[in-house]
Amino acid sequence: MIFSKSNDEMLLNLALKNNLDMDRVLSAYLVCGDQLFMLLHIFEGQDLHIPSKRRLNAANAHNIHFIEDDKRVFADYEKYDSLEYKGKWYNVVQEEKKILNHWYLPVIESTGEDDGGTADN
Secondary structure (H helix, E strand, C coil), X not given: CCCCCHHHHHHHHHHHHCCCCHHHHHHHHHHHCCHHXXXXXXXXXXXXXXXXXXXXXXXXXXXXXXXXXXXCCCCCCCCCCEEEECCEEEEECCCCEEECCEEEEEEEECCCCCCCCCCCC
């Protein structure tokens, strides 16, 4: 997912200077929003070692899918809710966020169909 907005240049420079994958930097920005830059200032000059998914018991950023929801169909969904979208089941990772003038719902693919809230799109 690549954006053609003014923030792209700043995120691209951040990725290049730190030898980071651009898609992962964008994923982190979509999840954290402007808090990402605050975190970078807090940890400036320090080496960060992020534990694996298994140790954190959390989804990897590169496994997260973002459902664009400008119509706010999924506005009431909360973390751990399940939903059906375009024939696939997903688990919600975090509540919707407005980033770069669009609403996104971060989700991961579900391993099984849950009886949580569903929506057809």
